Amino acid sequence: MISMEAVETKQPEETGEELEELIELKGVTKKFPYDRSFFGYKQSLTAVNDITLKIYPGETLALVGESGCGKTTTGRLILDLEELSGGQITYKGKVRDDFTAEDWQQYRQEVQVIFQDSNSSLNPRKTVKSIIRSALICSGLYRRKDKEKISARIIELLNDVGLRPPEKFMSKYPNELSGGQRQRIGIARALATEPELVVADEPVSALDVSVKSQVLATLQKLQQEKNLAYLFISHELTIVHSVADRIAVMYLGKIVELGTNKNVFEKAIHPYTESLISATPIPNPRETREKERIILKGSVPSPKNPPRGCYFHPRCFYAKDICNEKAPELETIFPGHQVACHFARERMER
Amino acid sequence: MKKIDAYDDYILKIKDLVTEIKIPGQIIKPVEIENFLIPEGKIVGLAGESGSGKTMTAYSILDLFPTTAARVREGQILFKDKDLRGLSGNSLRKIRGQEIGMVFQDFSKIFNPVIKIGKQLKEELTAHGIKNQQERIARALDEVGLARDVADRYPHGLSGGMLQRVGIVAALICNPSLVIADEPTTALDVTIQAQILDLLKDLQAEKDFSLLLITHDLGVIADICDYVYIMYTGKIVEVGDVYEIYEAPKHPYTKGLLKGAFSMQGEEKSIKRPIKGSIPSLSELPQGCRFHPRCPEVMERCREQEPPFFNQEVACWLYEN
Numbered sequence: 001m002i003s004m005e006a007v008e009t010k011q012p013e014e015t016g017e018e019l020e021e022l023i024e025l026k027g028v029t030k031k032f033p034y035d036r037s038f039f040g041y042k043q044s045l046t047a048v049n050d051i052t053l054k055i056y057p058g059e060t061l062a063l064v065g066e067s068g069c070g071k072t073t074t075g076r077l078i079l080d081l082e083e084l085s086g087g088q089i090t091y092k093g094k095v096r097d098d099f100t101a102e103d104w105q106q107y108r109q110e111v112q113v114i115f116q117d118s119n120s121s122l123n124p125r126k127t128v129k130s131i132i133r134s135a136l137i138c139s140g141l142y143r144r145k146d147k148e149k150i151s152a153r154i155i156e157l158l159n160d161v162g163l164r165p166p167e168k169f170m171s172k173y174p175n176e177l178s179g180g181q182r183q184r185i186g187i188a189r190a191l192a193t194e195p196e197l198v199v200a201d202e203p204v205s206a207l208d209v210s211v212k213s214q215v216l217a218t219l220q221k222l223q224q225e226k227n228l229a230y231l232f233i234s235h236e237l238t239i240v241h242s243v244a245d246r247i248a249v250m251y252l253g254k255i256v257e258l259g260t261n262k263n264v265f266e267k268a269i270h271p272y273t274e275s276l277i278s279a280t281p282i283p284n285p286r287e288t289r290e291k292e293r294i295i296l297k298g299s300v301p302s303p304k305n306p307p308r309g310c311y312f313h314p315r316c317f318y319a320k321d322i323c324n325e326k327a328p329e330l331e332t333i334f335p336g337h338q339v340a341c342h343f344a345r346e347r348m349e350r
Numbered sequence: 351m352k353k354i355d356a357y358d359d360y361i362l363k364i365k366d367l368v369t370e371i372k373i374p375g376q377i378i379k380p381v382e383i384e385n386f387l388i389p390e391g392k393i394v395g396l397a398g399e400s401g402s403g404k405t406m407t408a409y410s411i412l413d414l415f416p417t418t419a420a421r422v423r424e425g426q427i428l429f430k431d432k433d434l435r436g437l438s439g440n441s442l443r444k445i446r447g448q449e450i451g452m453v454f455q456d457f458s459k460i461f462n463p464v465i466k467i468g469k470q471l472k473e474e475l476t477a478h479g480i481k482n483q484q485e486r487i488a489r490a491l492d493e494v495g496l497a498r499d500v501a502d503r504y505p506h507g508l509s510g511g512m513l514q515r516v517g518i519v520a521a522l523i524c525n526p527s528l529v530i531a532d533e534p535t536t537a538l539d540v541t542i543q544a545q546i547l548d549l550l551k552d553l554q555a556e557k558d559f560s561l562l563l564i565t566h567d568l569g570v571i572a573d574i575c576d577y578v579y580i581m582y583t584g585k586i587v588e589v590g591d592v593y594e595i596y597e598a599p600k601h602p603y604t605k606g607l608l609k610g611a612f613s614m615q616g617e618e619k620s621i622k623r624p625i626k627g628s629i630p631s632l633s634e635l636p637q638g639c640r641f642h643p644r645c646p647e648v649m650e651r652c653r654e655q656e657p658p659f660f661n662q663e664v665a666c667w668l669y670e671n
Contacts (some may be wrong), residue, residue, distance in 0.1 A: 002443045021402060057526060060619070066539035066540065066541065067539055173509065175605075178626055178628055207626070208399040208400055208566065208626075208629070209399060209568075209605065209607060209610055209611060209612075210399065210404070210607070210624045210625040210628065211624075211628050212609055212612075212624075213610045213612075213621050213622065213623075213624030215623050216621050217621045217624070220619075220621060221523075234583050235539065236540075236612070237540070237614060238569070238611075238612035238613060238614050239612050241612070241614045242612055242619065242620060242621050242622075243619060243621070244617070244618070244619060247620060255529030261618040261619060262618050265614060265618070275541060276540060276541065277614070279540050279541050279543065279544035280540050280569065280614065281543075281544075281547070281567070281570055281572060281573040282569050282572065282613045282615065283568035283569045283571075283595055283596065283608060283611040283613055284572055284613065284615075285572040285573075285593050285596050286593065286597075287571075288569065288572045288573050289573065293548075295541075295544050295545055295548055296541045296544075296545075299509050299510075299511050299512075299539075299541075299542055300539070304550060
């Protein structure tokens with residue numbers, strides 16, 4: 001069995017010592033076949049390309065990037081909704097390949113998901129109560145006949161996610177709720193199994209500004225109370241800045257920069273991170289008009305036919321000859337900060 | 351900057367506009383605007399949460415409602431001092447596209463997927479009786495930074511950013527004097543959004559058309575607009591020039607929106623205090639000021655009486671004098 005002892009929630013940078021990670025991805029790769037012929041698939045594209053990262057207990061790791069960069073696929077690989085094409089995932093010190101049936105049961109209970117579109121991820125023909133009840137029963141934490149215990153737990157969960165009074169919501173159907181309320185049901189369902197890691201895939205992208213901050217505040221409160229780790233997948237840098245402890249920036253299936261929230265925003269080293277931050281408009285007319293904008297040329301290339309060398313070089317304002325020839329490795333530039341760029345050290349001294 | 355009501359020439363003036371939609375057993379009013387102005391050659395933003403009536407305002411101007419259940423019930427829509435409501439279908443069709451261009455959020459649903467881009471643009475030019483079509487299309491594609499061979503391609507062969515550029519071509523090819531852009535960058539990635547905003551800004555400066563930019567993204571408005579209207583449940587609650595609104599907002603709703611906006615500034619991993627509650631449904635609007643149940647500065651009066659528009663700036667009882 002996997003050890004169940006509680007782990008301290010401090011960030012590695014704060015303590016300076018190595019913390020035990022909750023989950024580790026090593027060289028994780030996902031290829032999707034396409035171009036089907038009579039003899040099978042002829043080609044494949046690499047959606048997630050050799051990703052290595054760790055998530056520690058109680059932290060929020062944000063995964064950012066433009067559409068098609070492999071953020072969601074990475075989340076689905078962690079959730080075992082997609083099969084790995086390469087690499088391995090280690091959870092609480094045990095490699096997933098060696099999992100027994102019991103380990104898988106525990107893994108599925110402790111690793112949960114919040115989807116972006118609460119409209120399509122909640123069954124429209126089930127009431128809130130029965131949606132959460134099935135999560136409780138499937139997780140193996142409750143037995144079907146413990147009706148009273150289940151009801152009490154559902155009320156507790158609805159309270160936790162800020163749906164008050166909970167009794168009012170028990171018998172509602174998803175279509176009777178607003179977008180923000182539906183997303184809270186999605187959160188309650190994820191929490192029902194007492195998870196330790198929640199993959200939140202664009203959990204607030206479909207919501208309005210004021211509702212967004214309400215739902216994010218709830219997520220943050222729950223994290224503190226229950227020591228949850230989040231893998232927060234988002235394309236909005238502004239939101240990532242207000243929720244993340246650490247940030248991983250992805251481009252065309254690869255991680256190009258990984259560091260603490262502060263470091264990524266204050267001294268982005270990779271040219272892609274820098275241009276993402278500079279392209280994001282901020283709600284202040286004077287500052288947004290005065291700040292220097294890096295406008296990238298073109299758009300993200302197709303993963304079916306990625307460029308030679310560094311995948312970012314055709315759009316990069318810093319590209320030199322070497323970028324066309326050799327792909328840069330993700331290197332540690334200073335403790336806790338990794339960058340995949342040939343000129344990382346040079347750019348750090350800017 | 352001048353106040354928005356201090357100009358001589360307006361490309362568009364809306365007065366006492368009421369739009370209604372029939373839903374079973376009830377009629378709701380998604381737009382109730384007393385006064386809405388777009389000065390000539392300026393970029394005016396219209397901001398608000400979803401369900402506030404931004405898009406319905408655009409549809410009302412062009413009578414482009416997606417359903418017959420919606421119609422403009424009363425009011426004036428003066429485009430170049432001519433009331434668009436009094437026009438016949440034919441004369442309105444001449445104005446749409448030729449004098450008022452429209453940029454939509456998602457062009458993958460707007461263009462016909464089985465007709466080449468070039469042919470669809472030609473259709474538009476033919477409808478407005480414009481000659482020299484080849485040359486005009488080629489020039490317009492150059493202007494937005496697309497290769498000329500895009501005209502020979504189908505919409506599905508283009509990326510989102512390219513398609514949005516083609517959409518801008520379609521909106522601008524007849525040289526309109528007003529362009530309405532409804533969430534033009536919402537479906538795009540941030541690096542592409544920056545390209546499109548830059549393009550819109552440059553084209554506007556070059557051709558000097560007026561632009562109505564509808565968006566929920568306060569960052570986009572801050573980036574390119576001259577003036578901003580803030581909308582809530584179908585009503586304008588505040589208007590002003592962009593610096594004034596962002597630096598000294600008056601209406602508690604505007605204040606809340608800006609305070610809760612995500613800006614990448616300030617402390618990491620902290621969420622600012624949002625406005626409580628959410629936007630009410632149009633069929634269950636509160637009494638008095640429509641914002642009062644969510645307002646942190648609510649007074650007795652707000653619960654009973656709806657505030658008028660004070661000083662041509664803000665609809666809130668706090669600014670009565």
